[in-house]
Amino acid sequence: MLALIYFIILGVIAVGSALCVLLSKHPLYGALSLVVSMLSLAGIYGLLGSPFIGVVQIMVYAGAIIMLLTFVIMVLNAGRDSKTPRFDKVSLFVIPAAIVLAGLVGFVMVRSGIAFDATTLRGSVKLTSETLFNTAQEGPGYFVLFEVIGLLLLSSMGAAVLMAKKRLGTDNEEEK
Amino acid sequence: MDIIESKSWVEWLITIAKFAFCFVPVLYILLLIPMERRGAGFMQDRQGPNRSYIKIPYFGKIRLLGYVQNMCDGAKLFFKEMFAPKGVSKFLYYVAPAIPFAIIFISPCVIPWFGPMVFEWGGKAVTISGAILDSEVGILLLFGFSSLSAYGAVLAGWASKSKYSYLGSLRTTAMTVSYEVCQGISMMGLLVLAGSFSLTDIVSWQEQHVWGIVAQPVAFFCFLIATIAETGRAPFDVAEGDPELVAGFHTEYGAMHFGMFYMGEYAHICIASFLVATLFLGGYSVPFVTTETMQAHMGGSLAILCGVLAFLFLAFLHMMHRYSKKLLASKQSNKMVILQEYKLYKIVGWLAVAVFVAAGVCSWMFYNPVQTVVDGVLTNTLGAALGTALIHLLVLVVKSVFFCWVWIWVRWTLPRFRYDHIMNLGWKIILNIALVNLVVTAVVAKLLGGN
DSSP states (O other): OHHHHHHHHHHHHHHHHHHHHHHOSSHHHHHHHHHHHHHHHHHHHHHTTOHHHHHHIIIIIIIIIHHHHHHHHHHSOHHHHTTOOSOOTTHHHHHHHHHHHHHHHHHHHHHSOOOOOTTSOSSOHHHHHHHHTOOSTTSOOHHHHHHHHHHHHHHHHHHHHHHHHHHHTTOSSOOO | OHHHHTSOHHHHHHHHHGGGGGGHHHHHHHHHHHHHHHHHHHHTTSOOSOOOOEEETTTEEEOGGGHHHHHHHHHHHHHSOOOOOTTSOHHHHHHTTHHHHHHHHHGGGGSOOSOOEEEEETTEEEEEOSSSSOOTTHHHHHHHHHHHTHHHHHHHHHHHTOHHHHHHHHHHHHHHHHHHHHHHHHHHHHHHHHTOSOHHHHHHHHHHSOOHHHHOHHHHHHHHHHHHHHHTOTTSGGGGOHHHHTTGGGTTOOHHHHHHHHHHHHHHHHHHHHHHHHHHSOTTOOTTOOHHHHHHTHHHHHHHHHHHHHHHHHHHHHHHHHHHHHHHHSOOTTHHHHHHHHHHHHHHHHHHHHHHHHHHHHHHHHOOOOOEEETTEEEBOHHHHHHHHHHHHHHHHHHHHHHHHHHHHHHHHSOOOOHHHHHHIIIIIIHHHHHHHHHHHHHHHHHTTOO
16 A cells, blocks of 8 residues: 555656656756656666666666766757757657657556565565576577676667767867 | 564664664754864964853853854744745745755665674674665765755745856756766776675675775775766855856855755765765775674673773873963963863863773773574674674764765865856866776676676
8 A cells, every 4th residue: 555655756746747758848857857767767666676777777777877867958059948849840750759658558558457466575676687697508598698688788889989089080189 | 464464572662773874964954064164273373163151150251162052043044034035936945945955864774884784692693784784786876866966056046036046056966966966977896896785785895805895996986076967065155156147046145044944955965975984995894803803702891992082082182282282371361261162171071081991991891791603693682793794884974974084174274166167077077087997897897806
């Protein structure tokens, strides 16, 4: 019962701030609403019995990625941002897509009655690590995917550094 | 109500009383501000601000060793008019100082303040963990909150619409993000050894084996440097470097808005020093003594604690005595006033010594709680469990105050780094050392047959 009350509060905050992301005029306010949305999502993960995922959500998304996003928003086209129209041609595609997605998710959720039980632990640290790094022959083999994603991220980082380096070669003063 | 009946009233009382630990960082602000001011004075061979006084009728003036000055400054900040410069974006300007200040109240909830209390109540063995929230992801939660508190500086800089604030907040963003990486990775070696994210488990691992600083000396220094950078203090205070940026991200703030940033900074130091003490200095564990030994001889342990406190007061009295002697020989015009004040401190000091000696002797002679085995667990009485918790808490406080002093020490000793030097140090030196340390630790732990 108590968990359900928490869930409703967090859910309302999450959905409300997600709407704010769409409706806010300045991108920085959008990014901040995204942070609030992610924090309440982290709370919902915690309620669902996976505190590890929730904390990683706070640390990685809210703490680091959106922080970099605000950095980019603040540095790039600061003057133009306050004059961005709320709707433009791209919205014609985005809004129907969002509505269709929401409809699909809602349909699925209504059809499959979700049992909300806060007491079961679905994503504890132990469970996550055991599932992820199960190197047994008959195991799920997620660790291979994990390594591949690591390689992918490393190569993309290398590419980004190379691209930035080429541009910096001419002008060493600009370190952004 | 199942939830209420699941615990006895004593358990509920202690569980709720533990929430008082949320206010520890705020109390530390009261400790840290005078410590910083007088500490700076000590470093620079001057007295520091100690001239304000309270006049007590028929007695004289008391200055509380410079503490009255801080009360005056606090009162001034509190009663100043709050204003916003023209052109700021109002909402974010007012919200920004509250973010770091709000986070200092939720950060302490995962730190274990004392070892798990095991006591016998109503024929059952009761266990209460030392942290407000004994989460298995404790340390990660702490890092998450710490990274969120940087939003305060970032938004303040952006909302102020001033070039200086803006540059300061850009620097804060970059520095926080880069040093967070160093901080996280340098701590990972210890987590590998302890095999858990829970701070309680990390401390109990250190209690059973060795302190983190012995097991991971390299990681300790990397972590300390990264944490100092994370709190944004000198020598890493480019975000508010006064020769370049006036006051960085809080240039446009005044009154209590500024005060909140100020308090947030000090509370951040408090939490960081608790974190360093917990991770690398054994947290609440008493050096060379296991908790079991301490609980078996509870009366003696409390007597030793009282003895240490009495000794500290004797040292204080000795300091007062030396000051008075020096003052009497000097030609200072207000020396009689100051001597009158010192007389008060001497009375308080002797009273405290007498009380602690009496309490120590009493606990040694008469306090001898028995340990019983309930449900196959060795348990103590409630009094002995509370005594253990008190000793643990005081030990943790001593360790963290030492690290608070390290923060002040570093700030007034080292010159400020240039911005690009800080970035180089973070990404090219500390991160690599921490990575190598992590790999070596993991390999050695695997070879020696750890978890």
